[in-house]
Structure formats: structure tokens, C-alpha cells
Amino acid sequence: MSDDLAERIASGERRALARAVTLVESTRPDHQAQAAELLEKLRGLNRQALRIGLSGTPGVGKSTFIESFGMALVRTGLRVAVLAVDPSSARSGGSILGDKTRMDMLSREPNAFIRPTPSSAALGGVARRTREAIALCEAANFDVVLIETVGVGQSETMVAQMCDLFVLLLAPAGGDELQGVKRGIMEMADLILINKADGDLKATATRTVSDYSGALRLLRKRPQDPKGFPKALAVSAVAGNGLEQAWSEMQSLAAWRRDNGHWDRARADQAAHWFEHEVREGLLARLREDEAVKGAMADLARAVAEGEATPTAAAREILEKLR
């Protein structure tokens, strides 16, 4: 079964890819084992897409941007996958892509693959599933994988650690207000795109670009950046302005990083990071899921709450058992 699935994915079949992503998202242990086996098989293909992380506050026009930008890429013959990471909606069981009919045109393109966020998964789980979904898209010969996230701190960091490029989409801002963009998130960005650079907002967008260009110059220089990066640009997802330039900037940045060893190094670091993350999450999952451990934890938590043991002594006891 898995052999056949692997072959169908390798030949770029979208239904097979969708099925594999479902396998990756499943919490059933047998599915997880199958998913691990499948990924192991596909690893040998050694295919790489350009992984682009995309973040932006709600209302900035992320879905419109993905639709326009994705269509622009598809028109040049590229195969584009879109994944979403949204731990907050994951917690509430919703899905940012699933609920709405978004990316209407892109979703009908044979060379596009759109996958909503897995519902009801914890942050750690979302991380693994998204990472593995990316690997599946790469094996299925997609050229670009867009990973969308919402502006809630931890998920940006997570997504940036899976991507080759990180793009921040912002709205034109009046005056010198900084739109509440956290410095830490600005520091992750390779490209800041000021959206809605059309109609009445065009002048504001241009000014916002220059504000952010100035702010970016003040940030500490990073070894993975060629001259001129990180960079701010104006785009209009609705009018289609600036999308080609944005794509050309992304390509030249990616090419420079490939040529200068940063691409491989970043991917190796990311893989090692995710390995350690998986081990940590796996250990903690054991505490939550192993019935014997769960029982002992509950008993000791009660004793601690009732003052019959100190938290430290109780923790020592359970850690001794787990050795």
C-alpha cells in the first residue's frame, strides 16, 4: 500500500499527496508508523521546493495575496502548494482555510495544492505535521511551498524554522506607527511586503515601505543576507502590482543563499532542531498518554495539592519510576 502511495506521490499525483497528508495528521499510532515509513521512502528522492513562510496580522489580505501570488507562480509553469499553520484555530477546532471559500481560483488550478490547517492539534503536533506535509509536497515535485501562519508569536518562530524564506505581509500604516509588529518577528523577516498599494492607499504604502526600509537597516546584519536584504516592497494583491518583483527578489535571495552555503546549512540546522523538538515532545507526550504514568502523576499531583509532599519530592519520585 505504502509503496504504491509513495510512487503516486513521487509522480506528483495530488490525491495521493492529500491522502498522505491525512496520514501524517492522524493521531492513530498505526497511521503514524505508516507515515514515518512513507517519509523514509520518499526521503531518497531528495527533492527540494522553495519553502516560503508567510505571516501577517489578520485583515492584511493574506488569502488574497496567496491567491494572486500563487496564480502568478502557476502561470509561469510552477507547481505551488499552500499549507496553513494556525495553532489558535487548531485549538478551537476551526480552520483558517477550511471554513471559508478562499483562494477560489488557485484551488481550481491543477498545479496547485491547498491544504488547511489540521484541526484539534496541539502546537507541538502542528509543528510535526506541517513539517512532514512540507516534505510530502517536496516529494510530490512542488516547486514552491507557501506556509501561512497568523500573527501569534510562537507560530511565526515555528514556521520560520521550517522555511527557506520568511515573508511578512503588512498593511500601509499612517505616520510612524509600527503596526504592533514585534521586533522579534521583524528580525525573522527576509522580505516585508506592504500590501494594498493601490488606489487611495498607494501613497501611504510607499511611505510605509520607506519607514520599514529604514527600520530594517537598523537591525543587526545577519550572515545569511546578501547586500540589500532584508528588504521592504510595496505590493497590491488585488491589483496584482509588485508580485513579479517580489518573486524575483525571493528567487535572487534563494539563489544567493544556495551559492554561499547558507541554504544547506540552514536546512541541516533546521532538521537537527526538529529532531530535538520531536524528542522533547515525544517525552512529554508519554506523560500525558501512558496510562500507568498518567495514574501515578494524578496520585502524586493530588498529594502535592494537599500538602502531603513537596512538588520537588513528588517529581523525584515519578522521575525515578520513569528511569
Added chain:
Amino acid sequence: MSDDLAERIASGERRALARAVTLVESTRPDHQAQAAELLEKLRGLNRQALRIGLSGTPGVGKSTFIESFGMALVRTGLRVAVLAVDPSSARSGGSILGDKTRMDMLSREPNAFIRPTPSSAALGGVARRTREAIALCEAANFDVVLIETVGVGQSETMVAQMCDLFVLLLAPAGGDELQGVKRGIMEMADLILINKADGDLKATATRTVSDYSGALRLLRKRPQDPKGFPKALAVSAVAGNGLEQAWSEMQSLAAWRRDNGHWDRARADQAAHWFEHEVREGLLARLREDEAVKGAMADLARAVAEGEATPTAAAREILEKLR
């Protein structure tokens, strides 16, 4: 040894307390075992101090406040302990209390105990040590334990989870600026004290108090608050203004919480929380410290970085070994 030390702590001897805190802060396994034994012995005393968490941005006058407030309490016959939590300075090896001659008067009071933050400890470690230092201060018959932290997000949450009351110290602010106080930190506060309500800043401080009173009324009502809480007050640590009222508000809030079951429930919840925290930290420490595990982790991390294994498969392998 530990019997004797326990007795000396129980009789309130400060040198014995200092020695026990050193034991708690030690990373040596034999010291940690001794510390656990000591805490277990002292648990039976069942003594409780009023644990007050204190946070505020740098420059707001925290040390002057602790000096004045601590002296005011000592003068009414109370025994006051001051502990500091500062993971950022802990990381750089410094110590917010140790480097400077702060709290000059309070430190010479026989009924006061001042302990700087332990240097070179990770956030998780600081949490355990501070929590255990609090327990030691309580066993040594201190009436009030002030736990000071700096304004760096995670440490506030950590301190609030160890305390009966959480106090936020702020400076008078011009106009309607919100001093960059994060909503999450405001939501933890039981009492907001606007310091420097003296001289030229007195009027500004009064206006700031009313701004914060308004902001506090907009927050969601919490079950652990009687009518009128959380509350904002003006104080002047330098002039000594408002300190008595602040203390009287803290006492009435604490009394209400005791009478209405919130005190015991919060302490029980906190103990259970810290137990779980200890177990998690202990498991993760094993990954970092166990030589065999460390070696296997390093080998697999290398294989993952070189693309010879997926992060998930490598993690499964090590988790299998740890079972």
C-alpha cells in the same frame, strides 16, 4: 547535619536559612538530595508567609520601593524576606541584587533576609530554586516573602504562580500612554502601584492611577477578587507615602481570599502546577545530562542534519531507547 539545620531554620536563624538556600541552589546531586530531605522535614511545620510577587520595568524604583516598604513592615514587627528572580541576569551571570549595594537599611535589619538571584541558572532551574527558597523562608518563620522580578514576560508568569498576591510597580506616565505594559501582565496584577507620587510628579501619578483604575475595570472579573480589586494606588517609595495603605490593601485582599477558600485553592493549584513543571524539566534535563542519551542524540542529530534520516524517524528511535 540536616536535622540540626532544620531545627535552626525552624527557630528562624538567618545564617541557617542562608545556608539552606545555598543548598537548594546547588547543582550537585548530593546537595539536591539533601535539600529535598530538608524541605521534606520542614514541610511538617506548615508555616505560611504572605508571598508577594513584585514586578516592574527597570527604572521604576523597585529596589527603593522594597527598601521603604520592607522597612515599614519590619517596623510593625513583621519579619520580611526578599528574593529576586531574574533569569536574564542569571543567564549573563550577573545578579540584580548582588552587584549593587541596594536595600542598605533593610539588609541591616535583624528581621529581614535578602537573597540575590542565583547566577548561571536556566529559567526552569530558577523556578525551582525560588520556589524552594520561598518554602525555606516560610519555615524560618518569615511573615512576608517579597519575590522581585524584572519585566521580561515569562518570569512574571512564573513568579505569579508562586505567590499569593501579585503587585505591579509602575512609573507615572504622561497622557494616555500605557508604558508598554502588556495586557497579560496587567491581568495578573492584584495591585498596581504608581511610584514616584511626590514632588513634580505627584499630579501625573494621580492621573496615572485613575487611568489604570479605568483600565482595570475593563478587565474580565476574576473569581479570586473581592469588590474593588484589582486596584491602582499612588505611592512614593522615596517619601514613604502610600506604603501603609498599600500594605493594608494587601492584607485585606489576602484576608478575603483566605476566608473565601481562594487562598488554599490557589496554593494547591500552584503546588500541582509546580509538580508537573518539575517532572517536565526533569525529563528534559535527562536528555541534556545523561551521557549515553547525549551521545545517541548527537549521533542522530548529525544523521538528520546530513539528510540520512528524517527528524521524526530519528526521534522515534531515541524515544524507543528511552522507554
